[in-house]
Amino acid sequence: MNNLINLISLWALPIILLVILTVGIFKKVPIYEEFTEGAKDGFKIAIKIIPYLVAIIVGISMLRASGAIEMCSNLFSGVLTKFNVPADTLPLMIVRSLSGSAALGVFSDIANNLGPDSFATKLSAIMVGSSETTFYVLAVYFGAVGIKKLRYAILVGILADIIGIIAAIWVANLMFA
Amino acid sequence: MNYIFYFLIVISIIIGAINGKLQEVTNAVMEGAELSVKVAFSLIGIMAFWLGIMKIAQKSGIIDWIAKVLKPITKVLFNEIPPESDAVGDIAMNFTANAFGLSNAATPFGLKAMEKLQEVNKDKTSASNSMCLLLGMNTAGFQLIPTTVLAVLVGIGYKNPTEIIAPTLLVTTIAFVSAIILSKIFQKFWKPQIEGVKDEQSD
Incomplete structure (x- = not known):
């Protein structure tokens, strides 16, 4: 199973390239000209x-530097221990939607400090693996086309993130607790 | 977006002052500004490469084929895209690349799709329903195999790291489906506000 997954990860990109270029050549597409045109x-x-980035x-870097994320974790830790959520995973839930590299950093920190057998490691692995950096996606995707009125887009992103966190806690408790 | 920007900066300064971390907050401005340009520049090469490959895929009809295969699904989800727009193909490729964990490849497809949706958007400053839906699908981050997480777990000597794949897939599917459902519900309440522009929804 492990080998199969490694094999898929290893071959996914090369196969996509092979297929696209080969089909292109067979259909007599001038692939070099089209490539540079698209590039x-x-x-x-x-x-x-x-500008959007x-x-x-900058806003998120400032927020992280100010210590606001730690403050939030302290505030909520009492409530979440009731649902069998380790306090160590709280910064991760907050940082997850804001910064991908920070989320990975927090996760590596938990994994290295608490070890492979801890519930916190498993829960945070699920939380990191199932998320995308909402605010980054928002800035890049809407920035690229100059959208200024987001309408409900941000609300959908945040609510889906919250649902994802709840689902992660539920599934992790079901399987690993 | 105006309020989010304001909120991020004002809250950071106030909390930074309370925690005695004002110096760190000020430094973060410089570091953040530098980082954003680095991020954008690091995207250039990858974007150029994938957009080039995409152009070949498009000219050789592969995109049309993928779009056709996924059409029953995308047609229901993106029911507001006019038939003359070929955004559906890019949306399908964006989803496929995301699912295989190729987020570097997914971004150019997603941005190309956004551009095509913008072409048929009636109010160029306001996000259309289809744009919000595409964004929601991307922020939910649907992925078949969480490769980076697996790498970290292997690194700390986790005995059976692949046991994390099934639960992660379940959670990401829940978040992804929720994003689609929420988008569809909210579009009924947040109508575009520009005068003279009627809602794209015809039903």
């Missing part, structure tokens, strides 16, 4: 999202 857009899009990443 031009990469530069344009990356430059376009910089600066706004979001």
Whole structure:
């Protein structure tokens, strides 16, 4: 099972490339010209999202530096121990939607300090594996097309994250507690 | 977005002051600004590469084929995309790349899809229903195999790291489906507010 998953991860990209290029050649598509034509857009899009990224990443960096996330964890720790949620995983729940690298950092920290057998490690593995950095996606995707009115998009993102956290706690308790 | 931006910065300064971490907060401004440009620049090469590959896939008809296979699903979900737009193909590729954990490849597809949705969007500053749905699907982060998490678990000597895959898949599916359902519910309440622009929803 382990080998199979490693095999899939290893071959997913090469196979996609092989299939696309081979089909292209067979259909007599000028693949080099089309490639460079498409690649031009990469530069344009990356430059376009910089202002949006600066706004979001600066704001979140400030919030992390201020110690607000630790304060939130302390505030909620009493409630969550009732649902068999280890206090160590609380910073992760908050940071998960804000910063992907921070979430991975918190998770590595939990895993290394509490070890492979702890419930906190398993719960945080599920929480990190099942999430995407909501605010980053929001800034990049809407920034690229200049959307300023988000309407309900942010609410959907946050609610789905909360549902994900609750589901993670439920499933982890069901399987590993 | 205005309030989120304001809230992030004001709260950070106030709490930073309370915790005696104002210096760290100020430093974070510089570091954050630098980091965002680094992130954007690190995207350029990957984006250029995948958009180039995508162009070949599009010209050789692969995108059309994938879009056709996923059409029964995307047609129901993105029922507001006019038939002349080919955004559905990019949305399908975005989802496929995400599912295989290729988030670097998924972003260019997603952005291309956003651009095509923007072309058919009536109010260019306000997100359309389809755009909100695509965003919701991406923020939920549906992924078949959590590769980075597995790598960390293997690193700490976790005996059977693959036991984490099934529960993670279940949770991510729940979050993903919730995002779709919530988008569909909320679009009834948050109508686009611009005058003279009627809601795209026809029912």
